[in-house]
Amino acid sequence: MGKVLAVCASKERGVAKKNIESMYFLENWGGKEDAHAGHWHRQVSLLGAEKIEEFCQKGVNVPYGTFGENLVVEGFDFRKLPVGTWLRCNEVLLEITQIGKECHTHCAIYQAAGDCIMPREGVFAKVLQSGTISVGDEMAIEKTEKRRPWQAAVITLSDKGARGEREDISGRAVADCLESEGYEVVEKLILPDERSLLQKTLVRLADQRQLDLILTTGGTGFGLRDVTPEATLAVATRNVPGIAEAMRAESMKFTKKAMLSRGASVIRNKTLIINMPGSPKACRECMNVFMEVLPHGLGLLRDEVRECGES
Known part of the structure; x- marks a missing residue:
């Protein structure tokens, strides 16, 4: 009181x-x-x-x-x-x-x-x-018995997108998929491929807004400006390699170039952060891999699920 x-x-x-x-x-x-x-x-x-x-x-x-x-x-x-x-x-x-x-x-x-x-x-x-x-x-x-919806942010990494020279089709596709599954997308951002800016944004969303999930699209390849994995790993408190590995394994069914993706999946405190490729098609394929199991993992982070055997 x-x-x-x-x-x-x-x-x-x-x-x-x-x-x-x-x-x-x-x-x-x-x-x-x-x-x-x-x-x-x-x-x-x-x-x-x-x-x-x-x-x-x-x-x-x-x-x-x-x-x-x-x-x-x-x-x-x-x-x-x-x-x-x-x-x-x-x-x-x-x-x-x-x-x-x-x-x-x-x-x-x-x-x-x-x-x-x-x-x-x-x-x-x-x-x-x-x-x-x-x-x-x-x-x-x-006190309330009402469970708060999963809250998420979508970040698109694109120099051209940040300058307004390219429509953010991938970010919109990711947000639409989340919302169709009942997630509350509280922020949709387009950032240039700058490591320090992305790190600062990830920290803000995880620490201040305490979001359940952050999905990024773009910046995971071999290009000199592709720094999304480095920024993501720099803010991580724990690694979650299985999600990134599963996405690459699934994407390999469609193209061998999937092995060139360097996307990471990590946890910062109680926020799950997942890097995805830049194309809308690849984003949808990747989300099909992990969306079904996300509620269990996010529930563990929220301490709403006590044991892995619980539904």
Whole structure:
């Protein structure tokens, strides 16, 4: 159980939020008076009051809202709550969608104190049920028996695609296949064949959004710009060679060139990452190999399946 100490909002993006004491939170939108609300996954930001107090002990006193948080709540270490956690406050129901965020530019707080806690300690949520939250209200974790859909991202690696010179047929085919199987595709990205950018994106999707599955297409061949496997292996916490081996074995039935594919399959924390070739046809063939067994593997990563013998 936690207690709301501040309800903050700003009328414009880039302007520090201020404690307005009470605000109406609209389903699938966010705070009615906050400029950061919208149809996206970061509708509401939350920060633990204890983390702000620890920061102020460094000698920099900051008012609530300074870090860009909508809700300051006493009694929660939000960083330890996984994506998918439901939080209830009065009629309002929130679902945590992201842990922390990237800090693209150091803000004024960072410049003054050498640190900013929001990228590290803050979390983001979407509004599942509307209502009003005010200072002094209690917040609690709400249990649910409803299983969250598998969440996935699709990344297409293509220099031409990233420049808008080529239509992303492969990425669309992969996303369509996932959605037809009940997966929620939360991000569809087209990136140039740049190792550092792909690594950074994989880390963000696995660590901050805590997705179940990331599928990449392209960049697995012998070309000098084909660096998808290297980027994938660099962020891995565990290897899953069987999936990549099975895809190559199946593709060999259609073309011997399949042995030239260098695609990898790995785990980063609780996220499965699978590299696939760049053509739509090859992607569909590869997905036919592993889609049937994915729910079991993803269930193990979510700790929803206890033993390999369970269905």
